[in-house]
Amino acid sequence: MTETTARQRKKILVVTAHPEPRSLTAALTAFAADHLRAAGHEVRVSDLYAMKWKATVDADDFPEHPAGGRLDVMGASQRATLAGRLTPDVAAEQEKVHWSDAVVLQFPLWWFSMPAILKGWIDRVFSCGFAYGPEVPAPYGGGAALAGRRALLSVTAGARGTAFSDRGVHGRLADVLHPIQHGVFWFTGMEPLEPFAVYGANDLPEDAFAAARQAYARRLDALFTDEPVAFxxxxxxxxxxxxxxxxxxxxxxxxxxxxxxxxxx
Incomplete structure (x- = not known):
């Protein structure tokens, strides 16, 4: 590795969510990890289904919460976060986020959003006192809690791309993904890039998959040079x-x- 390449070496967390290890989502996850590593970057992958990730926030997430006590999720989350008393699975994922220079979320578009297990990863990992709350910088900007990181959504959708256009029946993809791009990434200070999408994912021919890999490679190569969404x-x-x-x-x-x-x- 040259000195220039070493200076450009980045740390990238890929979080992926699909129950089938032979899925298109899994193939794109493996491709992204391999491509980024071949470029000299460090990559960690959190495969939520393989990890059997617990998706629901409840009192078990806060070991010091009194049994039978009323659960104020935001308050309990902040106290556990600031005291270093979150559960080991959540603490491990927070360490990965802190470690990263960029986060890639790879998932199929289910009911116009992410799979529940990935939403549960955000619900539990982006805890009060870590990603938001009165003890961290204000949201929606480069000074917020997780500032200094790039963020990329890579999604697969069964529908054709025209259905996600300005006059498409599903609405613009940017609007469909706005709650994640703006309400998760930008809210916490991360810089979201324009999403990458593979359409017609339910029956993707090999030549289309090859083209998708090439397009994805270009987006991954520009992970730290493309302009983020100008929120x-x-x-x-x-x-x-x-x-x-x-x-x-x-x-x-x-x-x-x-x-x-x-x-x-």
Whole structure:
């Protein structure tokens, strides 16, 4: 490895969620890990189904919570996080997130969102006091709790790509994934990139899979050079005290979720 390559070496966490190890999701996960390692990066993979990840938040997540006591999830989460008393599985995943320079979430698009097991990974790992809360920096911006990391969604969808277009019946993919891109990544300070998607995933011919691998390789190669989605910072002067975008901050004709993107230029 050359000195230049060594300086560019990054640490990447890939979190993947599919119950079938022979699935397209699994194949893309393996491809991403191999491709990134071949480029000289360090890669860790959290395969949630293989790990038999516990998806639900409950009192068992907080060992010091009194038996029979009312569970205030945010409060219990913050106390356990700040005291270093989270369960070992959660603590291990938080260590991986802290270790990483980038996080890639690889999953099939189920009911217009991520599989429940992956949502449960976020629910449990992005605890109060770790990813959000009064004891960490304010959300929606580069100074938030998990700032300094890139984030990429890599999704597979059974539908054709045109169904996820501006006039497609499913809506734009950017809008479908907005709760993750903006509400998870950007909320916690991570810089989300435009998502990567493979459509027609239920019956993908070999030549289409080969093309998908090539396209994915290009996105992985640009993981640290592509411009992230230009979301507005909460503390950037564009929002009022009620967290509403100030009148006139948007370009004429802008509406919907695009209001929360910085205007070009």
């Amino acid at each position: 507005r910072a909460l503390a950037g002067g564009d929002y009022d005290r009620d967290m509403r975008l100030l009148p006139g901050a948007e370009a004429p004709g802008t509406s919907g979720l695009d209001l929360h993107l910085r205007p070009a230029g």
